[in-house]
Amino acid sequence: MPKLYVANKNYSSWSMRPWVLMKQAGIDFEEVTVRFGESPFSEGSEFKKTMGALSPTALVPLLVDGDIKVWDSLSIVEYLAETFPDRKLWPEAAGQRAHARSICAEMHGGFRSLRGACAMNIEADLSVQGAIIWRDNAGVRADVQRIVGMWSELLAANAASHPDGMLFGRFSAADAYYAPVVMRFARYALPVPEAIGAYMQRVQALPGVKAWIDGALQEKDFVVMDEPYRLSRD
Numbered sequence: 194m195p196k197l198y199v200a201n202k203n204y205s206s207w208s209m210r211p212w213v214l215m216k217q218a219g220i221d222f223e224e225v226t227v228r229f230g231e232s233p234f235s236e237g238s239e240f241k242k243t244m245g246a247l248s249p250t251a252l253v254p255l256l257v258d259g260d261i262k263v264w265d266s267l268s269i270v271e272y273l274a275e276t277f278p279d280r281k282l283w284p285e286a287a288g289q290r291a292h293a294r295s296i297c298a299e300m301h302g303g304f305r306s307l308r309g310a311c312a313m314n315i316e317a318d319l320s321v322q323g324a325i326i327w328r329d330n331a332g333v334r335a336d337v338q339r340i341v342g343m344w345s346e347l348l349a350a351n352a353a354s355h356p357d358g359m360l361f362g363r364f365s366a367a368d369a370y371y372a373p374v375v376m377r378f379a380r381y382a383l384p385v386p387e388a389i390g391a392y393m394q395r396v397q398a399l400p401g402v403k404a405w406i407d408g409a410l411q412e413k414d415f416v417v418m419d420e421p422y423r424l425s426r427d
């Protein structure tokens with residue numbers, strides 16, 4: 194059975210993507226949590242030591258399938274799609290598949306303003322901070338505008354094709370890849386059109402996403418470097 198190494202569910206947006214994808218697609222895996230700890234990214238931290246011994250990048254997520262190691266969330270998605278073709282992780286039509294891959298790559302390499310200002314923090318209500326960020330940070334507004342445009346176009350085009358109401362009709366890797374963005378939009382209460390809010394509700398109700406959120410809410414860690422806006426969990 195493949196092993197998926199992930200970090201704290203509350204904070205680790207890159208870990209969330211393959212975890213949600215595997216849960217939603219019914220792919221069995223053993224989950225190994227390597228908690229961030231107090232200063233996870235400093236040289237010599239427990240996190241670095243553990244992940245550094247396993248992966249050349251010392252990052253999560255990491256998938257280990259027998260002798261095969263796959264680091265990086267997007268490579269893991271591709272590996273899973275290839276290994277479990279029956280799960281149809283990408284849309285079936287070639288054009289849609291190319292579109293889905295493109296928006297995942299766009300996420301993987303982009304949206305730096307949003308990622309920088311609005312770190313994922315599932316258990317926190319950061320709506321007050323979100324309003325200030327929205328007022329002051331043009332980069333965040335541009336990132337949100339692009340994502341809202343991308344989702345709106347896809348939802349409008351694919352709404353009729355499947356009752357799930359996901360980006361490409363039925364659930365695909367693209368929804369898993371944008372699930373952490375849904376969490377950011379929700380927790381920072383960034384202003385989005387109604388149809389986008391409804392998509393965000395649908396994503397949060399997916400069993401795989403719900404299970405990740407439930408796990409995040411049970412965690413007790415407070416990782417200072419992931420908490421630019423709070424002094425404690427309360």
Ligand SMILES: N[C@@H](CCC(=O)N[C@@H](CS)C(=O)NCC(=O)O)C(=O)O
Pocket residue numbers: 200204205206207208233234251252253254264265266267301
């Ligand atoms: N491009 C990588 C990014 C992975 C990444 O940055 N993971 C974070 C946790 S969400 C991490 O392990 N950080 C540890 C560090 O920076 O030392 C991917 O897509 O998997």
